[in-house]
Amino acid sequence: MTSVEFRLNGAQVAFDVAGRETLLETLRDTAGTTSVRYCCGIGVCGTCTVLLDALPVSSCLLLTVMVDGRDVVTAEGADVRHSPVTRRVRDAFVDAQAYQCSYCIPAIALTVRGLLQQDPEMDADELKTALGGNLCRCGSYPQVLDAVRRLVGTSGRRGGEQDG
Amino acid sequence: MTDDATTYPGREPLARRMTADAWDRVIGRFGFAVDRRIEGSAHAFAVRSSVPHGTITAIDSNEAKTVPGVLAVITGPDVRVDPSVATTHGETRQDQPVLAFDKVRYVGEPVALVVAETRTAAEDAAALVDVEIAELDLVVDHELAGQPGAPVLHEAWPDNECGTWTLRHGDAEAAMARAEVVHRATYRSPAANHAPMEPHVATAAWLPDGRLEVWTSTQAPYPVRRRLAEIFGLAEDRVRVCVDPLGGGFGSKLDLRLEALVALGSRAVRRPVRMELRRDEVFVTSAKHAATVTITTGADRDGTLRARIVDIVYNGGAYALSTPRSTRTGMIRSPGPYAIPDVLCRVVGRYTNTVPAGPFRGAMTGQVCWAHESATDELAALLGMDPLELRMRNVLRDGDLFATGEAMHGMRYRELVDAAAKGVDWDADAGPTRPELARGKGMAVVLKSTRTPSRSEAHIVLDATGRVTVRTSTVEMGQGAHASMAQLAAARLEMPADDVLVSTIDTHRTPFDTTTSSSRSTLTMGTAVERAADDLRRRIDELATAGRPGTAAPTHSNGAVTVALPEPTVLRYEDLLAGAGLDELVGTGCYQSPPGAGEMDPETTQGMHTVSWHQGAVAVEVEVDVETGRVRVLRAHGASFAGRAVDERRIRKQTEGGMIFGLGQVLMEEVVYDDGQVMNPNLSDYQIPSILDAPERVGSTVLTDPDPDAHPHGVGENTVPPMAPAIANAICAATGVRIRDLPLTPEKVLRAIHEPAVRTP
Numbered sequence: 001m002t003s004v005e006f007r008l009n010g011a012q013v014a015f016d017v018a019g020r021e022t023l024l025e026t027l028r029d030t031a032g033t034t035s036v037r038y039c040c041g042i043g044v045c046g047t048c049t050v051l052l053d054a055l056p057v058s059s060c061l062l063l064t065v066m067v068d069g070r071d072v073v074t075a076e077g078a079d080v081r082h083s084p085v086t087r088r089v090r091d092a093f094v095d096a097q098a099y100q101c102s103y104c105i106p107a108i109a110l111t112v113r114g115l116l117q118q119d120p121e122m123d124a125d126e127l128k129t130a131l132g133g134n135l136c137r138c139g140s141y142p143q144v145l146d147a148v149r150r151l152v153g154t155s156g157r158r159g160g161e162q163d164g
Numbered sequence: 165m166t167d168d169a170t171t172y173p174g175r176e177p178l179a180r181r182m183t184a185d186a187w188d189r190v191i192g193r194f195g196f197a198v199d200r201r202i203e204g205s206a207h208a209f210a211v212r213s214s215v216p217h218g219t220i221t222a223i224d225s226n227e228a229k230t231v232p233g234v235l236a237v238i239t240g241p242d243v244r245v246d247p248s249v250a251t252t253h254g255e256t257r258q259d260q261p262v263l264a265f266d267k268v269r270y271v272g273e274p275v276a277l278v279v280a281e282t283r284t285a286a287e288d289a290a291a292l293v294d295v296e297i298a299e300l301d302l303v304v305d306h307e308l309a310g311q312p313g314a315p316v317l318h319e320a321w322p323d324n325e326c327g328t329w330t331l332r333h334g335d336a337e338a339a340m341a342r343a344e345v346v347h348r349a350t351y352r353s354p355a356a357n358h359a360p361m362e363p364h365v366a367t368a369a370w371l372p373d374g375r376l377e378v379w380t381s382t383q384a385p386y387p388v389r390r391r392l393a394e395i396f397g398l399a400e401d402r403v404r405v406c407v408d409p410l411g412g413g414f415g416s417k418l419d420l421r422l423e424a425l426v427a428l429g430s431r432a433v434r435r436p437v438r439m440e441l442r443r444d445e446v447f448v449t450s451a452k453h454a455a456t457v458t459i460t461t462g463a464d465r466d467g468t469l470r471a472r473i474v475d476i477v478y479n480g481g482a483y484a485l486s487t488p489r490s491t492r493t494g495m496i497r498s499p500g501p502y503a504i505p506d507v508l509c510r511v512v513g514r515y516t517n518t519v520p521a522g523p524f525r526g527a528m529t530g531q532v533c534w535a536h537e538s539a540t541d542e543l544a545a546l547l548g549m550d551p552l553e554l555r556m557r558n559v560l561r562d563g564d565l566f567a568t569g570e571a572m573h574g575m576r577y578r579e580l581v582d583a584a585a586k587g588v589d590w591d592a593d594a595g596p597t598r599p600e601l602a603r604g605k606g607m608a609v610v611l612k613s614t615r616t617p618s619r620s621e622a623h624i625v626l627d628a629t630g631r632v633t634v635r636t637s638t639v640e641m642g643q644g645a646h647a648s649m650a651q652l653a654a655a656r657l658e659m660p661a662d663d664v665l666v667s668t669i670d671t672h673r674t675p676f677d678t679t680t681s682s683s684r685s686t687l688t689m690g691t692a693v694e695r696a697a698d699d700l701r702r703r704i705d706e707l708a709t710a711g712r713p714g715t716a717a718p719t720h721s722n723g724a725v726t727v728a729l730p731e732p733t734v735l736r737y738e739d740l741l742a743g744a745g746l747d748e749l750v751g752t753g754c755y756q757s758p759p760g761a762g763e764m765d766p767e768t769t770q771g772m773h774t775v776s777w778h779q780g781a782v783a784v785e786v787e788v789d790v791e792t793g794r795v796r797v798l799r800a801h802g803a804s805f806a807g808r809a810v811d812e813r814r815i816r817k818q819t820e821g822g823m824i825f826g827l828g829q830v831l832m833e834e835v836v837y838d839d840g841q842v843m844n845p846n847l848s849d850y851q852i853p854s855i856l857d858a859p860e861r862v863g864s865t866v867l868t869d870p871d872p873d874a875h876p877h878g879v880g881e882n883t884v885p886p887m888a889p890a891i892a893n894a895i896c897a898a899t900g901v902r903i904r905d906l907p908l909t910p911e912k913v914l915r916a917i918h919e920p921a922v923r924t925p
């Protein structure tokens with residue numbers, strides 16, 4: 001067992017984990033952040049996405065010991081009061097009713113949020129390409145794209161608008 | 165919607181508010197079956213057969229038991245000698261053991277179960293259980309499984325027979341002999357995996373007095389209860405099944421899956437036991453039937469269909485599950501939605517050494533729709549006719565007889581075909597494109613039916629605080645059934661749907677329902693919910709007018725009634741209950757299919773097959789890269805008849821999502837077997853559509869029935885089966901090649917382009 005400390009949704013947390021425990025397992029089984037979900041276990045579906053130091057990553061591919069000292073944000077860690085982008089992403093997905101079973105959706109919304117926080121000027125096509133790694137078996141892609149377009153509009157790279 | 169945390173409704177243990185669901189679903193607070201944790205649970209992991217067909221000669225679990233944290237190892241032979249557990253079980257045939265004890269019949273079949281303190285320990289120990297199996301000859305292909313001398317899976321079924329039916333309507337052989345034009349071809353489709361994003365999961369706990377409680381990711385709470393009662397020799401009321409919402413089902417969560425395994429494990433260690441499948445285990449837990457369909461069609465030169473003969477072989481896999489009955493359902497749908505005077509259909513299911521197959525969204529229909537809709541286009545080519553015109557000429561209209569001998573009503577196919585065609589600008593020429601890219605359009609129609617007979621019951625509870633809750637055993641799995649139930653109840657009570665709660669499933673609290681399958685819930689449970697709401701409303705009216713004979717029926721609004729007393733007086737529901745000294749008021753409602761519905765003549769399959777036919781059409785435009793064989797679906801438009809529509813946006817999501825789901829089985833999905841081993845049990849080698857595979861333009865048309873008394877129709881599956889033939893027809897329109905073997909991979913497309921033999925005449 002190794003003790004690991006990191007920031008989870010803004011709070012400092014510490015866990016004793018086995019060397020081979022994945023961040024996905026720690027978050028789901030110990031930390032109780034169940035928005036982070038298992039599906040493929042091999043980095044292709046994106047349902048286990050978290051923001052690691054603000055970048056979207058697959059938590060099933062990370063060992064928990066690797067995130068020692070780092071910053072982890074999950075979908076339910078959205079503090080909308082301090083992050084307009086988070087609120088806008090959430091509202092866009094709700095307004096577009098961009099979900100069916102919704103198993104995949106928090107990770108998709110979190111990915112969009114992470115990308116927009118990195119580059120507020122990303123356009124709908126760029127976001128769509130970036131979502132190639134987030135699978136949705138229910139086929140909610142048209143509604144996800146609708147949500148994305150509600151966020152960034154339909155034209156090419158936007159000018160100026162700063163957020164987040 | 166507001167951000168105020170105090171309005172956050174997650175405090176409701178058994179119920180949820182509809183609009184807030186959307187919020188929960190997006191931020192990840194919505195709870196799924198896989199999120200259910202029962203305190204003190206141990207964890208189970210199955211030891212699975214690595215041999216497709218063989219006799220178990222020895223199982224050594226000594227080393228596994230030394231792994232720290234291991235609590236028990238239960239083997240098939242242990243269960244075999246336990247008189248309190250049924251040796252075999254099954255929905256239609258008692259042919260499946262909970263754990264294999266004498267023979268193994270597919271790779272992945274559970275042979276033993278390890279229970280440990282942690283999932284990791286159970287998984288580690290399972291790898292150390294040594295199972296010795298003497299291998300037997302195996303058969304994977306369903307056509308080979310029916311040949312003399314084929315390896316036999318079950319002694320009781322020496323020719324691997326698993327469902328044999330015939331449909332006879334008129335004299336198809338004679339009519340075929342007279343037909344001016346005859347077309348005949350064989351179409352194949354492979355096994356596929358439902359791949360719900362959420363894996364299967366279950367937890368069981370035995371109470372000290374011998375009752376069994378199970379939390380499970382099932383689409384069939386009551387059937388699971390019955391099966392557990394049968395297996396463990398319990399009265400059904402001693403078994404409690406609870407179901408949280410599912411992260412997708414698509415048919416893979418219908419039969420008994422993990423429930424008996426966790427119950428065995430829990431009994432052995434006297435603790436709750438939980439089991440959650442790894443993705444590779446999901447691949448060996450459920451499958452779509454592979455199938456071979458030969459279809460012969462006779463027509464007049466003007467395109468009038470005269471006769472159709474369909475021969476179907478379904479691959480049932482190693483155990484029967486529902487195959488002996490569902491083969492009949494597939495057969496009934498196999499002639500397609502056409503008025504054909506003479507029809508003969510024959511079907512047989514075969515046992516093979518593959519993962520047991522069950523319903524797959526559009527159950528048993530994808531395989532036959534692939535055949536009849538490809539055949540329709542091939543026939544149109546033979547006749548030199550536009551395939552759209554051939555469909556328009558022959559699709560079922562009101563009053564036409566279907567192959568079951570039923571006169572059809574409410575047929576909307578001509579409008580559906582028209583809407584699908586318009587959705588892709590059928591007559592417009594493809595825009596300019598690069599020379600290696602060929603574009604074409606294709607179309608397909610489908611006829612489905614809902615499971616009959618069936619029954620759904622609903623309770624609607626008004627509690628002392630004035631809150632209204634629908635208690636239903638319909639499983640929410642992404643189709644939006646719970647939102648629909650809230651809406652239907654709210655409409656009858658004239659209150660906002662957001663104020664109606666829908667409970668999660670608990671067979672001790674939520675009443676009977678057949679299953680959540682075959683797109684039946686909106687019709688059957690929806691009707692039960694409306695009746696329960698009417699009943700509750702009547703009871704509220706009784707309270708409001710008690711002791712005042714002759715008072716007009718009150719009006720309802722927002723959880724209150726207005727009564728003329730003689731002055732109009734507003735009484736809130738909770739005050740009415742308090743005034744009458746009641747803690748709650750319950751309305752009940754039931755839907756039961758009419759007597760005789762679903763009973764067919766056993767020799768000819770004539771009779772009333774279903775209480776509701778589902779009608780759909782799909783049109784697509786594809787672009788084929790003739791240098792690489794790659795197919796891109798540029799546009800897809802689905803049209804569905806919804807009857808009395810409950811919520812148009814949800815119908816569109818099902819219609820459009822169904823096409824994207826279906827696209828996977830057309831272009832990429834196949835469970836690949838080599839020597840009985842599944843070669844691609846992961847989402848890297850078995851790919852499903854991503855957002856980049858989805859058509860650039862996806863559209864839908866929802867046809868409705870404006871009659872307020874019309875039935876709602878199921879729409880969850882209507883656009884899945886037609887995707888394959890629509891795309892194959894479009895590829896043929898683009899390139900002239902006809903492929904009759906799914907999936908339509910680039911290799912196959914390229915081979916077909918370079919092999920003129922398979923070109924259409």
Ligand code: FES
Nearest residue numbers: 040041043046060
């Ligand atoms: S579970 Fe991590 S990417 Fe699929």
Ligand code: FES
Nearest residue numbers: 100101102136138
């Ligand atoms: S909404 Fe069901 S997997 Fe995406």
